[in-house]
Ligand SMILES: [Zn+2]
């Protein structure tokens with residue numbers, strides 16, 4: 279018998295809880311955002327205002343600057359690379375002055391070395407934010423490694439820097455870092471979110487290690503940096519395979535809810551280098567307001583999707599069916615795959631099973647009752663214009679819903 283576990287969001291107000299056709303997501307408007315971005319504050323090649331201006335001009339409504347182990351809240355002078363061999367080349371400084379005006383760029387000279395003052399987050403907020411239109415959410419990529427395995431966790435909506443921690447294993451280090459991010463949120467009265475970044479970067483994580491995430495439930499199914507191995511290889515699962523295997527392990531053995539997947543661009547390059555350019559992947563969050571706590575709360579409800587180009591009008595993870603309405607472009611075909619996991623025998627799982635595939639719009643899947651969870655992937659016939667990997671199509675990934683009772 280179908281036994282929906284739709285009341286997972288016990289924190290929801292009563293009016294939004296399990297009543298009506300669409301118990302989880304039917305509130306608010308869609309906001310486009312990126313939660314993983316670098317600037318000169320760490321290893322990006324763009325001044326922070328170059329980065330922020332790009333997202334604002336390209337119709338994003340929110341942005342998280344997530345520099346490595348630093349918060350943009352101090353006085354920092356960045357050297358100008360006069361020979362053009364390092365970041366902040368003289369020509370880029372010239373562009374900056376042309377774009378924002380000489381008064382907006384502070385330069386000094388110390389012992390014959392020119393330096394530029396980096397704008398702080400509060401200065402960036404003052405210059406770029408506008409109510410209901412554009413929001414900067416404070417963040418950091420808490421960056422460490424365990425025995426050469428990168429452990430990079432983004433902290434979203436934080437008040438100050440969170441130091442990187444060392445653990446006894448990849449899994450322990452991830453969980454200690456996520457625990458610290460959650461504790462930080464409690465301490466500062468913020469809805470703070472932690473997401474595991476690029477699990478295949480440096481083959482940092484096995485899918486079992488990803489599955490062991492406890493304090494939060496977010497990971498990057500798509501990261502636009504060309505070094506992160508989203509597609510895996512002959513010996514390593516792709517990020518989508520990691521997602522499904524991890525979800526089944528979490529739901530059958532670990533008593534944990536399925537993971538939610540993000541797309542980010544992990545931008546570092548704003549001056550022509552192609553490794554990690556802004557705009558390759560993002561999230562769309564359905565929130566009642568464009569406010570940091572509200573955006574994070576909507577994500578914790580799973581009311582968001584990841585995209586590398588496909589836009590959705592509506593996603594309803596209902597009591598009896600999963601329904602997706604695509605904002606279809608003329609002349610473009612869309613294939614929606616509903617993917618889930620089923621238990622097929624004692625200790626045997628069918629993870630990542632394609633339950634139903636359709637070209638219809640809206641795409642609708644009625645649960646059979648055998649699935650533990652259902653999620654969906656919408657793939658366009660259109661090539662990604664600036665792909666992570668050659669041949670990538672524009673795609674959207676929606677979040678899993680728990681369907682059947684656990685065995
Ligand atoms: Zn990283």
Ligand SMILES: [Zn+2]
Nearest residue numbers: 314316419544
């Ligand atoms: Zn990064």
